[in-house]
Amino acid sequence: MQINNLSETPSILNTYMSELRDKDIQKDSMRFRRNIERIGEIIGYELSKSLHFEPHTIETPLGSSDTVLHKSDIVLCSILRAGVPLHNGLLNYFDGAENAFISAYRQHQKNPESFEIIVEYLACPSLEGKTLILADPMLATGQSMVATFDALKPFGKPKDIHIVSVIGAQQGVDFISNAFDEDTKLWIAAIDKNLNEKGYIIPGLGDAGDLAFGNKLQQ
Numbered sequence: 148m149q150i151n152n153l154s155e156t157p158s159i160l161n162t163y164m165s166e167l168r169d170k171d172i173q174k175d176s177m178r179f180r181r182n183i184e185r186i187g188e189i190i191g192y193e194l195s196k197s198l199h200f201e202p203h204t205i206e207t208p209l210g211s212s213d214t215v216l217h218k219s220d221i222v223l224c225s226i227l228r229a230g231v232p233l234h235n236g237l238l239n240y241f242d243g244a245e246n247a248f249i250s251a252y253r254q255h256q257k258n259p260e261s262f263e264i265i266v267e268y269l270a271c272p273s274l275e276g277k278t279l280i281l282a283d284p285m286l287a288t289g290q291s292m293v294a295t296f297d298a299l300k301p302f303g304k305p306k307d308i309h310i311v312s313v314i315g316a317q318q319g320v321d322f323i324s325n326a327f328d329e330d331t332k333l334w335i336a337a338i339d340k341n342l343n344e345k346g347y348i349i350p351g352l353g354d355a356g357d358l359a360f361g362n363k364l365q366q
């Protein structure tokens with residue numbers, strides 16, 4: 148897997164990341180969602196540079212202009228629910244993308260430190276020969292991303308796979324590296340060092356789904 152860690156080059160992205168992480172600013176859920184969406188837009192732009200391009204000539208009112216336009220058939224798949232604002236940000240840039248949604252949540256066992264990933268809802272077009280973008284803002288253990296990839300296998304073999312995330316734990320990045328091909332590209336805004344015993348990224352930002360959409364009762 149090829150890792151593109153956008154935090155390696157300081158940019159305006161740092162402002163949105165610091166607002167997401169800040170325990171006071173993140174209480175504003177509209178700003179929290181919008182910051183994830185903005186990061187989706189920035190990553191979408193960076194990711195677009197690695198798509199396949201073909202020459203095109205555009206007729207302006209006064210002449211012809213030669214350019215190259217991307218020819219990739221994109222399927223954008225995000226993991227509910229925290230993936231929704233990231234999905235929106237990517238879709239703001241890839242106007243014509245097809246869309247897939249999958250639900251994956253952690254079901255905690257009697258021991259609060261152990262959980263399994265439950266995949267229930269899945270709506271997906273054919274992935275055969277297409278460019279698949281898998282989006283989830285948090286890559287903690289990496290289990291949700293791998294469970295999603297496994298659930299998508301019956302829908303066809305994508306030509307290219309891009310994984311988009313906001314914050315990953317090093318452990319989760321290592322875990323998905325083993326599950327995806329070498330030419331899969333990860334686009335991520337930050338990689339943090341640790342995971343705590345409950346599978347939360349440290350320092351991370353807390354629970355992205357709850358911050359974006361409110362608390363939920365544990366099942």
Ligand SMILES: O=P(O)(O)OC[C@H]1O[C@H](OP(=O)(O)OP(=O)(O)O)[C@H](O)[C@@H]1O
Pocket residue numbers: 226227228229230251252253264283284285286287288289290291292319346354355356357
């Ligand atoms: O890498 P993992 O260890 O699998 O954890 C990451 C997952 O946890 C979060 O979802 P969560 O289960 O909290 O669901 P939510 O989006 O409904 O809050 C997050 O959005 C990822 O999907």
Ligand SMILES: O=c1cc[nH]c(=O)[nH]1
Pocket residue numbers: 229285287346347348349351352353354355356
């Ligand atoms: O730190 C984490 C880990 C999983 N899900 C989150 O929302 N945050």
Ligand SMILES: [Mg+2]
Pocket residue numbers: 229354355356357
């Ligand atoms: Mg959550």
